[in-house]
Amino acid sequence: MQFQNTLAFARQMDTSDKLKEYRSEFHFPKVNGNEVIYFAGNSLGLQPKRSPSYVDAVMDDWASLAVEGHFHAKKPWWDYHERLSVPLAKIVGAKPQEVSVMNTLTVNLHLLMVSFYRPNGKRYKIICEEKAFPSDQYMLQSQLKFHGLDPKEALVEIQKRPGEHFWRTEDVVEMINKTGEELALVLIGGVNYYNGQVFNMKAITLAGRSVGAYVGWDLAHAAGNVSLELHDWDVDFAAWCSYKYLNSGPGNASGIFVNERYLNKDDIPRFEGWWGTKKETRFLMKSEFEPIATADAWHLSNPSILSLAPFLASLELFEEAGMPALVEKRNKITGYLEFVLRAIAKEVSGNFEIITPVDRGCQLSVLFHGEGKSLFKYLKNNGVIADWREPNVIRLAPAPLYCSFEDMYRFGQILKAGIVGKG
The missing domain is CATH 3.90.1150.10 (Aspartate Aminotransferase, domain 1)
Structure with a gap:
């Protein structure tokens, strides 16, 4: 043209x-x-102009039903978050059971690293891009310190070539292969916040998994912006915020992806809470945690319905378009x-x-x-x-x-x- x-x-x-x-x-x-x-x-x-009506519906149910809104609202609160999984799965290229909505982005990355950053012996290093978004830098450094490791030695940053403003996929893959058996995790922003570059997530994921490392992606600038195929790319985990391209409102809830191979397992390390246990037994108040068979198993507390309402409104637009x-x-x-x-x-x-x-x-x-x-x-x-x-x-x-x-x-x-x- x-x-x-x-x-x-x-x-x-x-x-x-x-x-x-x-x-x-x-x-x-x-x-x-x-x-x-x-x-x-x-x-x-x-x-979105339709967002207030979604929030108003929750407020009306709260006014007229109070606690009964959990089960008797037009969109019952106890499973409200599940309505977001199908449209989000289409946006990020996942199966609905691999996607959930909870907390905010950095909180979710920390929670997911409980499961997917498990330093053991010589396998302890993390690869990220140089000058990652500051919140990711702080998160990665604090995780390493939590495990008693020195970020200066354990955090490997992929550099741009001198005089260039972007990263080359071959340089990322080369560093992954070079780090090899010392590499525990690759965690990169799928779209760089500063220069707008889309990383070759498929190739980098393949390279990371081929050396035995977990591979996760911060998709804050990718979800709703670029084509994603998280399931087919065999990504281990990912998280994204919803207030940028997904138009859910300031500081709103985050989405997560957990590959289906990690679902329905009670032996995977993770922080656990009431809303991650099976729905069938949740209100029996059992002392044993029984993980729900979806990414919802990473939930800790019941989600904020007033946050999810405008998110659902925006996802409706994505479904239509x-x-x-x-x-x-x-x-x-x-x-x-x-x-x-x-x-x-x-x-x-x-x-x-x-x-x-x-x-x-x-x-x-x-x-x-x-x-x-x-x-x-x-x-x-x-x-x-x-x-x-x-x-x-x-x-x-x-x-x-x-x-x-x-x-x-x-x-x-x-x-x-x-x-x-x-x-």
């Missing part, structure tokens, strides 16, 4: 967009009375944004570069040389909500459920005006 940096072309693309109606399903903030161009779905997705259609539009709209950026760079001699490689989702990270935060502030004041990362990167994430091609064109014109105004 031959892109054009014109308003007419952008509107033509929107007219033919099969997902264009979903834009009206979301609330947009406004600046100067106009809806913003929203590029921050990789930090917090917009609110379907991940294949979302990925198709993601590729087009991100490609168009890249085209617009390069066109503007030629027009105004913009001193910036896209550091996101071709293996990407819907995020483009743009390195602005010498621009500083003043340009970012200009964009914000003119209705562009993006994300700043030190020292000088602006992250742009055109989420396909609610971003339009006209947004991409309009952003280019605002960016151009901001650069020219600084010249």
Whole structure:
């Protein structure tokens, strides 16, 4: 397709967009009375307009039924979380029994590491990417310290090559093979938060498991953004937040994946709680833990229904749209944004570069040389909500459920005006 940096072309693309109606399903903030161009779905997705009705239904049941809502609400609370498993399984490429929703992301990664990081003898090292998201760094370092290990020696960080902004799959595989029998766990962010790179999760998982290590993925920036096949890739475990591309609301519940080979086992090490025991015997108050035969066995406490309600509302949108259609539009709209950026760079001699490689989702990270935060502030004041990362990167994430091609064109014109105004 031959892109054009014109308003007419952008509107033509929107007219033919099969997902264009979903834009009206979301609330947009406004600046100067106009809806913003929203590029921050990789930090917090917009609110679906149907979310309040889902929350209101829970509140109404609480008011009219009180404790009886656990079993007699229209969507009973005691199994409310199970309604999220089927749509989530489609998004991450899993079987429904391999998926559950509980807690928040870093909490879940810690809980999963109880099961999947078991240092033993010479097999104790963890591989991650350099400068992983800080919460992952803190989590991994604290797990190593908990086991009496020195992170400086036990945590192996995959480096980028000098002068490059991305990781190479062959370098990751080489480090996995080099670490070999010392490797206990590979845990990497499936989509890097900073540069937007999508790692080759299939190849890395195969390499990690081939040397006898567990392989897990932090899918915070991947779930709802890229095609995932966790079951077919033979991933051991994964976790993701739901408030970015999945639009569930600020700080909302996390999803987990546990490969079916670890399900229905009472001898796997894990922290256990009431909500992970079998439903059939849960209310018998037995002293012995009997794991439910799904990923729900990793639950500790009953989930927060008020958190799950808006999550369920958003997943309904994903069910309607379907991940294949979302990925198709993601590729087009991100490609168009890249085209617009390069066109503007030629027009105004913009001193910036896209550091996101071709293996990407819907995020483009743009390195602005010498621009500083003043340009970012200009964009914000003119209705562009993006994300700043030190020292000088602006992250742009055109989420396909609610971003339009006209947004991409309009952003280019605002960016151009901001650069020219600084010249």
